[in-house]
Every structure is written in C-alpha cells, then in structure tokens.
Amino acid sequence: MSRREAFEQAVSPHTRGLYAFIRHLNRGECDDIYQEAMLAAWQGFESLQDPDALRPWLYGIARRKAMDAYRRQYRKDAREEGWPAELPQNGFEGQSTLKLDLDQALSTLKAEDRALLYLVFNQGFTYRQAGEALGIPEGTVKSRVYALKRRLKLLLGDKEETA
Amino acid sequence: MRDEEQKGILMETQNVDAAFEKALIQALARAEAQPPVFLIPPEIPMPQAFERSVNQVSRAMDISRSALRLAFNFM
Known part of the structure; x- marks a missing residue:
C-alpha cells in the first residue's frame, strides 16, 4: 500500500468529525484551517508511530492550526483597526x-x-x-x-x- | 419506602441528565457538514544534482558555524 493510500485509509473515517471540530473552533475560516491541518497531517503522517494515537494527533493539529488562524486574524485586526479581534463569542x-x-x-x-x-x-x-x-x-x-x-x-x- | 423514593429521585435525575446529554449531542452535531476535498499534493522528485548542491551548501554552513565557534573561543 502506498503512503498516499495508507493516509487516505487512516484519515478518511475522521474527516467529518475533524471538520465539525474546526467549525466549532472557527467557523469563519474553517475551510482554510481544515486544508492546513490536512496538509500538516499528510506531511507528518510517516512520523506517527502508534495508530491509536492518530485521532488525538489529528485533532491536535487542527487545534494548533485554528490557533494560528486566530493569531493571524488578531494581528490583522489590530493592525487595520487598532482594536483587537473579537475573541470566540x-x-x-x-x-x-x-x-x-x-x-x-x-x-x-x-x-x-x-x-x-x-x-x-x-x-x-x-x-x-x-x-x-x-x-x-x-x-x-x-x-x-x-x-x-x-x-x-x-x-x-x-x-x-x-x- | 424511603429507599424507593430515593431510588425514584435518582432515576429521574439520571433520565433528565441523559435527555440533556442527548439534546447536547444533537445541538453540537449541527456543526457537522461535508468537509471540503483535500487533494494530497503531488510529490515532485528532487533532481539528484539539486540534492547534491543542497547537501554541499548545508555542509559548508556546518563548517562555517564550527569555524566561527572556534574563532569566538580564541577571542
């Protein structure tokens, strides 16, 4: 099985839940965060040793990407308006x-x-x-x-x- | 009788809790949607000559770092 197939097989059962998790974290940028998280997961997939750790690992990546997006948004808002971005509601x-x-x-x-x-x-x-x-x-x-x-x-x- | 009353209250509390959790799960599930398609980026093989150049540059940087460290130690 190729690396690509192994990745798809391992990750596909979790994509729907992962996307909903991201939507809970940041609905406005969920698509971008999802793509970034999946890309990071793909790049780091080979380093994952324990298959049982896949799910928390995936969600952990998504959380970090969502945090990065918040920071980007926060800096952008602060620069443009001189006022911090509204934190999650x-x-x-x-x-x-x-x-x-x-x-x-x-x-x-x-x-x-x-x-x-x-x-x-x-x-x-x-x-x-x-x-x-x-x-x-x-x-x-x-x-x-x-x-x-x-x-x-x-x-x-x-x-x-x-x- | 008192035990039965307590048991009844406990069961009622458990039912309320279960109903609450069920409603909570439904409310949280409203965020679920079809995720966008993720296309695995194609892997572009690195030409051997380029790989050699990268290795040489990285080795040269290592040597420079060591030389600088040595120089600072003498100062």
Missing part, C-alpha cells in the same frame, strides 16, 4: 438568568469549550484523548466538562441546578 454574557435554548446557550461558551464538548460527547473521546487533542491535562478536561454542563443547565433554567 460570549454574546449572551450577563443573561444567565434568562432561559435560553441549547443553541443559544452553547453560543455563549468559548469556541474551545464547545469544541471540547463536541470531542467528549459526539466523538466519544476519553478525557485523556480530549486533553491530548486540546493540549490540556486530563484532570482539567474532566472538571471543565462538568463545569460546562452545569453552566449550560443553568442557562437553560434548570431549577435543580440553580438551587
């Missing part, structure tokens, strides 16, 4: 007492937090794998997931959580 900050629907509640979270929830709940990542992908310790992942769930429930007006 917090548009509903201060409305925690209102009952919001889940989409709205999710939009109040930081992009990285939404991406973390996507990895854990939709992609079935363990806390350890999610930590590897996002570059944070396993314990932090665990506590952050708990805190995020609690925050979402609060925003949704869950009486039990507010009590």
Whole structure:
C-alpha cells in the first residue's frame, strides 16, 4: 500500500468529525484551517508511530492550526483597526438568568469549550484523548466538562441546578 | 419506602441528565457538514544534482558555524 493510500485509509473515517471540530473552533475560516491541518497531517503522517494515537494527533493539529488562524486574524485586526479581534463569542454574557435554548446557550461558551464538548460527547473521546487533542491535562478536561454542563443547565433554567 | 423514593429521585435525575446529554449531542452535531476535498499534493522528485548542491551548501554552513565557534573561543 502506498503512503498516499495508507493516509487516505487512516484519515478518511475522521474527516467529518475533524471538520465539525474546526467549525466549532472557527467557523469563519474553517475551510482554510481544515486544508492546513490536512496538509500538516499528510506531511507528518510517516512520523506517527502508534495508530491509536492518530485521532488525538489529528485533532491536535487542527487545534494548533485554528490557533494560528486566530493569531493571524488578531494581528490583522489590530493592525487595520487598532482594536483587537473579537475573541470566540460570549454574546449572551450577563443573561444567565434568562432561559435560553441549547443553541443559544452553547453560543455563549468559548469556541474551545464547545469544541471540547463536541470531542467528549459526539466523538466519544476519553478525557485523556480530549486533553491530548486540546493540549490540556486530563484532570482539567474532566472538571471543565462538568463545569460546562452545569453552566449550560443553568442557562437553560434548570431549577435543580440553580438551587 | 424511603429507599424507593430515593431510588425514584435518582432515576429521574439520571433520565433528565441523559435527555440533556442527548439534546447536547444533537445541538453540537449541527456543526457537522461535508468537509471540503483535500487533494494530497503531488510529490515532485528532487533532481539528484539539486540534492547534491543542497547537501554541499548545508555542509559548508556546518563548517562555517564550527569555524566561527572556534574563532569566538580564541577571542
């Protein structure tokens, strides 16, 4: 099997999830980030020793590329307008007492937090794998997931959580 | 009776939690879409003469670095 075939076979089951993860991180530039991440994965594919590490490795590359895109955007905005770029949203900050629907509640979270929830709940990542992908310790992942769930429930007006 | 009440409350809490997680998964999945096609870049073989030149330049740079280091040590 050629290197190209091996890469396609290994990576193709993850592309949809990877793209959604990137969309959670940065919807505006998701296509460019996806292409950059895939190119970096292709270039580094041979150095990957453990096939089980592929998924966190891929998502880790995507996260770094998304961070690079944020930095580029931040510098560009600062240069052009003298004002920092808007960091991943917090548009509903201060409305925690209102009952919001889940989409709205999710939009109040930081992009990285939404991406973390996507990895854990939709992609079935363990806390350890999610930590590897996002570059944070396993314990932090665990506590952050708990805190995020609690925050979402609060925003949704869950009486039990507010009590 | 009290145990049964507690069990009932626990089950209800678990159901609420499961329903919440299910809704969360659905909401997060709304970001899913068909990714753009990634075309693996073609590999252009490097001509042997070019590869030799690159090696020579890199060797020359190594020698220059060593020479500079040596010179600084004498200073």
